[in-house]
Amino acid sequence: MSDSTHTQMWEKLNLDLPAHDALLGVLGKFYGDIYLSQENRLRGAEYLDFVLSEVHGLRIKELQDAKAEGRKVVGSFCVFVPEEMTLAADAVHVGLCAGAEAGTNLAEQLVPRNTCALIKSFIGFKMARLCPFTESCDLIVGETTCDGKKKAYEAFNEIAPTYVMEVPQTKTPAARALWRSEIVRYMAELEKVTGRTITAEKLAQGIRTANAKRRALQRLTKLRAASPAPISGRDALLINQISFYDEPVRFTAKINELCDELEARIAAGQGVAPANTPRLMLSGCPMAVPNWKLPYVVESAGAVIVGEESCIGTRNSRDLTDESGTTLEAMIDAIADRYMKIDCACFTPNTERLDNVTSLAKMVKADGVIHYSLLFCQPYSHEALKVDKALAGAGIPMLSIETDYSMEDVEQLKTRIEAFVETLA
Amino acid sequence: MSDSTHTQMWEKLNLDLPAHDALLGVLGKFYGDIYLSQENRLRGAEYLDFVLSEVHGLRIKELQDAKAEGRKVVGSFCVFVPEEMTLAADAVHVGLCAGAEAGTNLAEQLVPRNTCALIKSFIGFKMARLCPFTESCDLIVGETTCDGKKKAYEAFNEIAPTYVMEVPQTKTPAARALWRSEIVRYMAELEKVTGRTITAEKLAQGIRTANAKRRALQRLTKLRAASPAPISGRDALLINQISFYDEPVRFTAKINELCDELEARIAAGQGVAPANTPRLMLSGCPMAVPNWKLPYVVESAGAVIVGEESCIGTRNSRDLTDESGTTLEAMIDAIADRYMKIDCACFTPNTERLDNVTSLAKMVKADGVIHYSLLFCQPYSHEALKVDKALAGAGIPMLSIETDYSMEDVEQLKTRIEAFVETLA
Numbered sequence: 024m025s026d027s028t029h030t031q032m033w034e035k036l037n038l039d040l041p042a043h044d045a046l047l048g049v050l051g052k053f054y055g056d057i058y059l060s061q062e063n064r065l066r067g068a069e070y071l072d073f074v075l076s077e078v079h080g081l082r083i084k085e086l087q088d089a090k091a092e093g094r095k096v097v098g099s100f101c102v103f104v105p106e107e108m109t110l111a112a113d114a115v116h117v118g119l120c121a122g123a124e125a126g127t128n129l130a131e132q133l134v135p136r137n138t139c140a141l142i143k144s145f146i147g148f149k150m151a152r153l154c155p156f157t158e159s160c161d162l163i164v165g166e167t168t169c170d171g172k173k174k175a176y177e178a179f180n181e182i183a184p185t186y187v188m189e190v191p192q193t194k195t196p197a198a199r200a201l202w203r204s205e206i207v208r209y210m211a212e213l214e215k216v217t218g219r220t221i222t223a224e225k226l227a228q229g230i231r232t233a234n235a236k237r238r239a240l241q242r243l244t245k246l247r248a249a250s251p252a253p254i255s256g257r258d259a260l261l262i263n264q265i266s267f268y269d270e271p272v273r274f275t276a277k278i279n280e281l282c283d284e285l286e287a288r289i290a291a292g293q294g295v296a297p298a299n300t301p302r303l304m305l306s307g308c309p310m311a312v313p314n315w316k317l318p319y320v321v322e323s324a325g326a327v328i329v330g331e332e333s334c335i336g337t338r339n340s341r342d343l344t345d346e347s348g349t350t351l352e353a354m355i356d357a358i359a360d361r362y363m364k365i366d367c368a369c370f371t372p373n374t375e376r377l378d379n380v381t382s383l384a385k386m387v388k389a390d391g392v393i394h395y396s397l398l399f400c401q402p403y404s405h406e407a408l409k410v411d412k413a414l415a416g417a418g419i420p421m422l423s424i425e426t427d428y429s430m431e432d433v434e435q436l437k438t439r440i441e442a443f444v445e446t447l448a
Numbered sequence: 449m450s451d452s453t454h455t456q457m458w459e460k461l462n463l464d465l466p467a468h469d470a471l472l473g474v475l476g477k478f479y480g481d482i483y484l485s486q487e488n489r490l491r492g493a494e495y496l497d498f499v500l501s502e503v504h505g506l507r508i509k510e511l512q513d514a515k516a517e518g519r520k521v522v523g524s525f526c527v528f529v530p531e532e533m534t535l536a537a538d539a540v541h542v543g544l545c546a547g548a549e550a551g552t553n554l555a556e557q558l559v560p561r562n563t564c565a566l567i568k569s570f571i572g573f574k575m576a577r578l579c580p581f582t583e584s585c586d587l588i589v590g591e592t593t594c595d596g597k598k599k600a601y602e603a604f605n606e607i608a609p610t611y612v613m614e615v616p617q618t619k620t621p622a623a624r625a626l627w628r629s630e631i632v633r634y635m636a637e638l639e640k641v642t643g644r645t646i647t648a649e650k651l652a653q654g655i656r657t658a659n660a661k662r663r664a665l666q667r668l669t670k671l672r673a674a675s676p677a678p679i680s681g682r683d684a685l686l687i688n689q690i691s692f693y694d695e696p697v698r699f700t701a702k703i704n705e706l707c708d709e710l711e712a713r714i715a716a717g718q719g720v721a722p723a724n725t726p727r728l729m730l731s732g733c734p735m736a737v738p739n740w741k742l743p744y745v746v747e748s749a750g751a752v753i754v755g756e757e758s759c760i761g762t763r764n765s766r767d768l769t770d771e772s773g774t775t776l777e778a779m780i781d782a783i784a785d786r787y788m789k790i791d792c793a794c795f796t797p798n799t800e801r802l803d804n805v806t807s808l809a810k811m812v813k814a815d816g817v818i819h820y821s822l823l824f825c826q827p828y829s830h831e832a833l834k835v836d837k838a839l840a841g842a843g844i845p846m847l848s849i850e851t852d853y854s855m856e857d858v859e860q861l862k863t864r865i866e867a868f869v870e871t872l873a
Contacts, residue, residue: 198614201623401599407560
């Protein structure tokens with residue numbers, strides 16, 4: 024991964040080279056232990072392995088090439104930033120580093136200690152100069168989805184200029200109007216940063232590209248209902264994680280190929296685990312690359328994960344943007360409507376999430392659900408209590424886990440999860 | 449406080465009588481230790497003592513009498529709920545119990561453990577049937593100012609129907625439009641609940657009444673700039689706390705009388721502490737009745753408190769609603785504008801708070817500031833870091849305190865605050 028061309032590129036991006044090399048070393052080993060050790064993996068997983076191994080290498084090279092051609096790079100931390108619009112400005116839309124402990128001590132100079140690991144991570148990655156995505160960005164877009172991020176962006180803005188979109192907190196018509204105006208404001212900002220004009224034709228293409236990616240992910244979600252489970256939860260999570268980093272048209276093609284392979288497997292009655300393996304669904308906070316701790320513990324405990332109800336999962340792929348609009352105004356309306364359907368815990372009330380979790384759990388034939396909240400994530404910690412009740416009403420048992428990125432609680436998690444899996448067997 | 453008429457009333461309100469008696473007993477003792485032990489108190493403090501002693505008694509009787517006359521009672525937990533509008537509907541506008549540990553074990557069934565003490569308190573008071581204000585309400589109004597409250601109201605709504613106003617998170621024109629529409633929606637809800645029509649005349653009167661209260665509190669704030677300090681921080685906090693419970697016209701008259709007395713004191717060069725006593729300002733989270741822990745520790749450490757930059761302090765009284773409007777539409781605009789000036793940490797960015805904290809500290813001639821965040825309050829914990837920098841820039845030292853309602857950390861707080869006060873002497 025770390026050849027000399029990459030090193031030169033990272034040096035230009037002002038990364039902390041020794042620390043970055045050490046990070047890649049740790050991640051490589053972690054990936055080997057968690058991913059490459061799996062049996063019965065899909066042939067299509069080669070794509071995942073390649074993308075992951077080059078996520079700080081060739082993918083960053085592509086970003087630099089795009090920039091050399093005059094295109095811009097837009098980074099974000101949230102599924103509310105409308106990718107359709109970014110694509111319509113010929114810009115590259117990428118996720119930023121937020122899934123590993125990096126620069127935590129530095130981050131705690133800017134945000135309170137009682138801040139979730141994801142936020143400390145994105146601040147730490149920037150302060151420790153370890154994220155080539157952040158360093159490649161021409162525009163970083165934040166949002167107001169939770170108090171932690173909303174206030175952290177103020178601090179982040181001091182070290183990396185951050186444009187913030189206001190996501191409303193209810194779904195009233197007035198809230199929808201606010202959100203629509205934020206999309207229009209984002210469009211203007213994109214036009215300013217990129218120097219391109221967003222036309223109806225370009226936006227229609229952006230919508231089609233984003234929808235095609237969502238359809239591929241929806242196809243994957245549905246195929247996981249098969250028994251035996253045709254793909255591991257780790258690999259499915261990785262696909263969702265990569266969807267934020269790789270070029271969307273290539274990603275869509277590769278995931279559709281992988282789904283073809285899954286269909287063949289399912290037709291042949293093959294899977295990654297015996298048919299009687301307890302099937303679990305994850306629900307709650309997003310797991311950003313390389314936050315594979317919980318899936319690894321779960322699948323090492325004799326269960327298989329069959330769904331991820333999270334922003335790096337179905338929350339990002341469930342809803343399509345309506346493609347029938349022909350004018351910019353109609354398309355902006357369609358985008359506003361699509362994003363207002365997101366069942367983020369930032370909304371009050373957010374009862375649709377309870378319905379969505381329950382119906383997804385039934386659809387993928389989950390025997391149980393593990394609700395995952397990042398420590399200090401208030402919105403999802405609150406909803407854990409509600410999801411538990413909703414699932415209980417549907418006869419589906421739930422285990423609530425609150426954790427962070429440290430490995431200190433792995434043994435405790437193992438004990439709790441093994442006990443939960445035993446009750447399902 | 450606990451005569452038999454009151455007991456009958458509390459019984460009708462379905463309070464847990466033995467637990468409520470015990471609570472009043474503890475509070476009475478606490479009040480005696482913290483308030484009645486003070487020397488050089490104002491004559492006008494008799495009003496404060498009386499109101500506090502009858503806050504669950506005669507004041508609740510007044511609410512019942514108002515209800516018997518066909519008026520309604522509206523309760524809230526936040527300075528964003530526009531009192532002008534409530535008054536214009538002939539309704540009584542009161543704060544609800546949120547300042548003491550009560551029913552914490554019950555509250556933790558509905559909200560996560562990592563929730564601030566204020567939120568656990570309002571849920572606990574309701575679940576333990578200890579708050580006669582909550583039990584007297586015809587309408588409880590919540591808001592979306594922080595993740596903790598926003599999500600807690602969903603749970604609270606299951607035990608006490610709660611109407612929620614969406615407070616925006618930025619101060620853009622679109623956010624102001626959302627907020628204005630929320631005021632209009634609140635007006636309609638009030639008309640529905642009360643059966644009264646809110647006319648321009650009534651709203652104008654509501655604005656004048658609310659402004660008169662704010663002017664009295666502004667007058668108090670300014671008088672505290674005198675040296676020696678003419679009133680203790682404890683008593684000034686109590687005045688701000690009582691402003692949420694007592695009848696506003698009576699309160700305004702009494703506080704203006706008390707300010708007359710303060711002026712006479714100042715003219716005579718008298719105060720509650722010697723002129724060389726270190727002067728501290730509090731800044732941050734609200735301290736609801738009977739949360740007097742920190743002021744007591746501070747003033748027992750040889751300092752005097754000369755200002756409270758909080759929602760139960762200057763954040764609630766600094767801005768007036770423009771009184772020049774003659775139509776309902778103009779008055780609604782004036783109310784929207786007034787509330788959008790509030791420098792709550794829920795906004796991003798919220799740089800005006802940094803200016804306000806600094807200028808208030810200078811105005812009251814504070815030697816230092818104690819920033820107070822409730823444990824797990826993310827918005828104010830984030831801003832503590834910013835306020836510290838802003839005050840340092842103005843040459844004003846700051847001590848950051850994070851605490852809750854328990855008494856477990858009192859000795860630790862004493863040690864830290866005494867050390868801070870020593871550096872100022």
